[in-house]
Each structure stands twice: as C-alpha cells, then as structure tokens.
Amino acid sequence: MKQNFTVRQGALDGVEAFLSVAQHRSFRRAAAELGVTPSAISQAVRALEARVGAALFIRTTRSVGLTEAGERFLLRAKPAFEELVAASEVARDLGQRPAGLLRLTVPRAVVPHLLEQLIASFCQAYPDVEVEIAASADLVDIAAEGFDAGIRLGQFIEADMIAVRLTPSHPLTVVGSPDYLRRRQRPELIDDLRRHACLRMRHSNGSIAPWSFVNGNEAVEVIVSGPFIANDMPTMLGAAVEGLGLAQVPEPIAAGAVKAGKLVHVLEPFAPMAPGVFLYYPSRHQMMPKLRAFIDHVKNRSGATNKIGIDIDDERTRRRRRV
Incomplete structure (x- = not known):
C-alpha cells in the first residue's frame, strides 16, 4: 500500500471556532469575537465535526450545548490550543527583539584573547540575551549542532558561510x-x-x-x-x-x-x-534579532564584514609541496 507523504491540510481548522462557540454557547457571539459571519463559524464547526467523526454541539433554536464528545474534545483541545497560541507569541517575541539563548562555538584559544571583553560588553548591552559559549577545537556543523554562529580561524571556515572579521591577518x-x-x-x-x-x-x-x-x-x-x-x-x-x-x-x-x-x-x-579570526554564520535570511545584535556589536568593536572566500581562496589555491 502506497504511503501518503503529503502534509495534512487543515488539521487545526475549526478548532478556534469550536472553542469560541463552546465558551459563549453561541455561534453569533463567537462570530462577533472572531470577526467573521455566523455562517462561516457554522461551516468551520461542521467541517471539524466531519473530521472528528462525531457531533460536538447540540443545537436548538434557543441554545447551543456540548455533546459528550464535545465536552471531551474541549477538555483536551482548550489547553493545547492555548499552548499553541503561547508558543506563537514566544516565537514572535524572539523574532522581533534581541532575546533568548545565543549559542556560539569557538576555539578555546580565542576565549581569553578575544571573547572575554566582547561577551561582557554584549551581555551588558543586551540583558535579555543569554550567551552560551561551547569552547572546543572541533570543527562543528553549526546548523546541525544547533549553534547560531561560530568563531574560527579563517582557513577553517567553509566558503558558503558569511563571515565578520574579528582580527587582522x-x-x-x-x-x-x-x-x-x-x-x-x-x-x-x-x-x-x-x-x-x-x-x-x-x-x-x-x-x-x-x-x-x-x-x-x-x-x-x-x-x-x-x-x-x-x-x-x-x-x-x-x-x-x-x-x-x-x-x-x-x-x-x-x-x-x-x-x-x-x-x-x-x-x-x-x-x-x-587570514585571521572570523565570526561566521550560515545566512542573513535566517538571522534572528539576537544574532543580528551580536554581529552589529562585533562590527562596532572589531571591523568590517567580508565574504570569507575572498581572503581564503588565495591561501587555499597556492601551490604546496611536501618536505
């Protein structure tokens, strides 16, 4: 039997409408709260009931009540939906201002020489950002390992990275x-x-x-x-x-x-x-405000940005011989 690998469409459709109707015990008041027509609320609830496979409301001309299935659905759906809304707000907050955990992978050698003063001044300037330094000689994949950025000698940075110079050659x-x-x-x-x-x-x-x-x-x-x-x-x-x-x-x-x-x-x-030491990261398009703030802080203290390949390619392509 062929498996279906498509993304399920509309898994949460109608849940917000259901919760509003259950709270107000009224399709009309739920429609007013959500800014849609009563007909749209009714259609959303009917579609949800069809997906669930059970009636969720008892409707009369005078009142709206919950069926047993509706009561059980409300018991589980309401806290789950509230968590989903809260998660969206947290993510939105992190996307709008410098906040959250900034994870950096760095060689141990650069911590006392380069990072101590830089990190101290950044933490003072951005108290809502927590900075985690993973000091290691390993050349880690920053995306796969969950790091926002890394600091390395220029010759060890992949050519597809965007880099900010921290030190001269x-x-x-x-x-x-x-x-x-x-x-x-x-x-x-x-x-x-x-x-x-x-x-x-x-x-x-x-x-x-x-x-x-x-x-x-x-x-x-x-x-x-x-x-x-x-x-x-x-x-x-x-x-x-x-x-x-x-x-x-x-x-x-x-x-x-x-x-x-x-x-x-x-x-x-x-x-x-x-080539010197660089801060590097994968893409400007994926950048969170916490990383943008750190990059701006580095630039203000250390110098200009540069595509890493420009400095390194000459070094890498020079003819070498073994002695």
Missing part, C-alpha cells in the same frame, strides 16, 4: 622556550626542524596537522615529529612554555608568552600569513 609563528633553545641549536632553515622536537596538533577528524611555511613565493607544508600531540592551541602552547619542544601557533596566541620572555620566535622569515 596574522603570521603563523614557530616558538620555543629559552630553556629548550639553550639545549638545542636554534633552527635557521625549515629543514632544520628534522633535528627538533616539534609539538603537533590533532584535528577533530583524527589527522595531525602539518606545519605551514613560505619559502620565497612558494607555500610549503612540513610533516614534523616530536614527543607531544594536543588537540587545542592552549595545551600545545603550554607544552612549549615548559620546554617540551617547538610549537607553531597563530602569533596573537603566543604574543603574551613572548612578551613575558617565556617563548622566543624562530624561523620568522618563513612564517606564512593566516
């Missing part, structure tokens, strides 16, 4: 602790990394990221080795500070430790430029 820098560099000869060339302990990053898909460099006009990816693998930047940076080896991280993440003398830059002439 920055170099990917290799750093090591002074203690580590006292024990090992400082690398001067990319090939010198063969003789060094290199701390590595494992992506959420299980692969270990190569290190990226530029040598003249050529992009180079290097498969490095070392004693430690992490799945987030702060952990890897901490291992570098402790002298476990060299790490390649975005320059802004290492800046504090470098300034404090805990880390030292190496191989600076070969550092490639990364």
